[in-house]
Amino acid sequence: xxxxxxxxxxxxxxxxxxxxxxxxxxxxxxxxxxxxxxxxxxxxxxxxxxxxxxxxxxxxxxxxxxxxxxxxxxxxxxxxxxxxxxxxxxxxxxxxxxxxxxxxxxxxxxxxxxxxxxxxxxxxxxxxxxxxxxxxxxxxxxxxxxxxxxxxxxxxxxxxxxxxxxxxxxxxxxxxxxxxxxxxxxxxxxxxxxxxxxxxxxxxxxxxxxxxxxxxxxxxxxxxxxxxxxxxxxxxxxxxxxxxxxxxxxxxxxxxxxxxxxxxxxxxxxxxxxxxxxxxxxxxxxxxxxxxxxxxxxxxxxxxxxxxxxxxxxxxxxxxxxxxxxxxxxxxxxxxxxxxxxxxxxxxxxxxxxxxxxxxxxxxxxxxxxxxxxxxxxxxxxxxxxxxxxxxxxxxxxxxxxxxxxxxxxxxxxxxxxxxxxxxxxxxxxxxxxxxxxxxxxxxxxxxxxxxxxxxxxxxxxxxxxxxxxxxxxxxxxxxxxxxxxxxxxxxxxxxxxxxxxxxxxxxxxxxxxxxxxxxxxxxxxxxxxxxxxxxxxxxxxxxxxxxxxxxxx
RNA sequence: GCGCCUGUAGCUCAGCAGGACAGAGCAACGGACUUCUAAUCCGUCGGUCGCAGGUUCGAAUCCUGCCAGGCGCGCCA
Numbered sequence: 001x002x003x004x005x006x007x008x009x010x011x012x013x014x015x016x017x018x019x020x021x022x023x024x025x026x027x028x029x030x031x032x033x034x035x036x037x038x039x040x041x042x043x044x045x046x047x048x049x050x051x052x053x054x055x056x057x058x059x060x061x062x063x064x065x066x067x068x069x070x071x072x073x074x075x076x077x078x079x080x081x082x083x084x085x086x087x088x089x090x091x092x093x094x095x096x097x098x099x100x101x102x103x104x105x106x107x108x109x110x111x112x113x114x115x116x117x118x119x120x121x122x123x124x125x126x127x128x129x130x131x132x133x134x135x136x137x138x139x140x141x142x143x144x145x146x147x148x149x150x151x152x153x154x155x156x157x158x159x160x161x162x163x164x165x166x167x168x169x170x171x172x173x174x175x176x177x178x179x180x181x182x183x184x185x186x187x188x189x190x191x192x193x194x195x196x197x198x199x200x201x202x203x204x205x206x207x208x209x210x211x212x213x214x215x216x217x218x219x220x221x222x223x224x225x226x227x228x229x230x231x232x233x234x235x236x237x238x239x240x241x242x243x244x245x246x247x248x249x250x251x252x253x254x255x256x257x258x259x260x261x262x263x264x265x266x267x268x269x270x271x272x273x274x275x276x277x278x279x280x281x282x283x284x285x286x287x288x289x290x291x292x293x294x295x296x297x298x299x300x301x302x303x304x305x306x307x308x309x310x311x312x313x314x315x316x317x318x319x320x321x322x323x324x325x326x327x328x329x330x331x332x333x334x335x336x337x338x339x340x341x342x343x344x345x346x347x348x349x350x351x352x353x354x355x356x357x358x359x360x361x362x363x364x365x366x367x368x369x370x371x372x373x374x375x376x377x378x379x380x381x382x383x384x385x386x387x388x389x390x391x392x393x394x395x396x397x398x399x400x401x402x403x404x405x406x407x408x409x410x411x412x413x414x415x416x417x418x419x420x421x422x423x424x425x426x427x428x429x430x431x432x433x434x435x436x437x438x439x440x441x442x443x444x445x446x447x448x449x450x451x452x453x454x455x456x457x458x459x460x461x462x463x464x465x466x467x468x469x470x471x472x473x474x475x476x477x478x479x480x481x482x483x484x485x486x487x488x489x490x491x492x493x494x495x496x497x498x499x500x501x502x503x504x505x506x507x508x509x510x511x512x513x514x515x516x517x518x519x520x521x522x523x524x525x526x527x528x529x530x531x532x533x534x535x536x537x538x539x540x541x542x543x544x545x546x547x548x549x550x551x552x553x554x
Numbered sequence: 555g556c557g558c559c560u561g562u563a564g565c566u567c568a569g570c571a572g573g574a575c576a577g578a579g580c581a582a583c584g585g586a587c588u589u590c591u592a593a594u595c596c597g598u599c600g601g602u603c604g605c606a607g608g609u610u611c612g613a614a615u616c617c618u619g620c621c622a623g624g625c626g627c628g629c630c631a
Contacts, residue, residue: 036570038574038577046573046574048573051573051612061611085574086574087573087574087611134631171631174630287629288629300556303629305629306629309629313629313631315631338625339558339624340625340626342626343557343627346558367560370624408566410567412558413560414625433579433593436594440591440594441590443591444590445590449590484570491570491571493570495568496568499568499578502579506579509595510596512594513594513595514596518590554591554593
């Protein structure tokens with residue numbers, strides 16, 4: 001059992017005991033915190049229980065704290081010291097020997113240390129990237145990809161059954177525009193003086209695609225007839241999607257399912273969604289169009305789902321898609337969207353509420369990435385064709401550095417991504433700092449002096465030799481790891497892992513620099529190797545969650 | 555005009571669903587390699603937490619109002 005849980009239990013028990021003995025009066029035990037204080041003098045863990053009980057018990061917090069401490073019955077060898085501090089905090093100092101219990105646990109669990117069963121039995125879907133197949137992925141998509149993948153990893157590590165999904169908008173106008181763009185680029189290549197349409201996709205990738213199309217013997221009709229353009233659009237869409245798939249693979253991201261919007265129509269999901277809303281009286285006709293009464297669920301206004309032309313809207317597809325998702329039985333669905341779609345959230349949530357799966361849907365917004373090159377912003381628009389692709393970023397700075405940098409920010413904060421900084425392999429680039437810690441340890445275990453010793457079953461007696469403050473602190477950090485993973489998963493915040501790893505690496509580097517692990521004393525060596533083996537295991541686990549490699553050497 | 559996100563050290567950002575004197579990296583300055591990888595370590599310098607009120611025993615954190623930056627407000631996707 002974890003230290004925090006033990007404390008919570010003995011504190012609750014103490015309060016109940018005091019109540020029974022008539023020393024404290026309270027209706028029900030209020031919610032209290034147990035947390036790691038910022039300052040070491042305040043102990044390993046501290047609780048505000050006395051402060052939050054004060055109003056109910058009608059006594060000063062410090063007095064309550066003192067009563068609670070008197071009634072405490074901790075397990076033997078657990079507590080070194082308990083203090084009342086400040087306004088009434090209870091500070092707990094845990095026996096060093098107790099912390100070292102985590103080391104055998106890590107050795108035993110190996111790469112599974114850090115996993116938990118928090119989400120056991122829960123099916124979760126993470127839908128991310130879902131970029132329209134009208135052009136290559138750009139750097140903003142990269143952030144979404146890194147984040148979605150790390151989230152999925154976190155959820156999987158905490159015992160959820162996770163599915164990664166990519167939604168393909170392959171219906172409607174944009175496929176037609178894509179076909180039109182291909183058509184005119186092909187005509188240009190054939191030497192015809194045509195004028196490229198203003199609403200076409202300007203990027204050079206369309207020229208490449210046209211070249212490829214012609215090289216494969218594709219035919220270009222005389223006139224831009226609709227059917228021909230649709231076919232060209234499908235061709236281009238397929239090729240672009242294949243490119244996206246490849247880019248994502250090289251970025252370390254794979255999906256369990258690529259979901260086609262078209263299939264929603266083929267399988268009747270859109271009609272099913274309409275029928276369901278109709279039944280509930282939430283759609284109506286006006287000016288020839290069909291409207292969903294989104295304003296009844298907190299949206300600004302009602303929204304069109306079928307235009308007067310008879311064509312359904314993107315929103316209609318999305319309602320149907322989410323209905324389909326929940327019919328698949330997910331306990332939770334996480335949608336990762338670019339922040340430029342945030343205005344769309346209320347209407348989808350309105351639909352979710354109307355169909356009563358609102359509490360199972362979580363829409364996360366990924367703020368935009370401002371790309372810099374040597375401090376200068378780079379303008380990006382897909383249509384205008386000026387943008388830095390994810391492919392370029394992977395080629396220039398590498399998958400590991402890119403993913404790590406994307407995950408050093410909260411998702412709802414804007415991100416400045418400087419290509420030149422990301423490329424540098426120095427201290428400004430935290431990914432190498434963490435990877436280097438791992439590589440250094442790998443090197444230690446390759447030393448002749450480490451032979452055989454690392455295999456030794458670590459026993460508690462041995463850990464008495466770990467008396468340095470940094471050794472105890474490092475162990476405490478390792479012990480905290482599973483909780484950090486759970487917190488990151490529960491709050492959908494992968495950046496917590498990034499920060500944890502940077503701190504762990506920092507502690508390790510400092511320890512490494514000041515002390516030798518392989519020493520004259522075989523027992524001490526054994527103990528220290530057991531400790532740093534634990535560090536190495538946790539570093540590898542954390543990097544794995546982020547989708548960043550843990551190199552054996554650098 | 556309305557809505558969402560952001561505003562913490564010169565720069566880039568953390569701050570764990572309010573807690574004890576606000577943290578890290580970079581930059582600047584000064585040190586440390588005959589020793590398991592110096593992509594490292596040690597030290598110094600640096601902040602009215604955008605501003606003003608409010609709630610609380612206690613606020614960077616919650617509420618209100620301003621200010622600044624970003625994004626979005628279609629029978630587009």
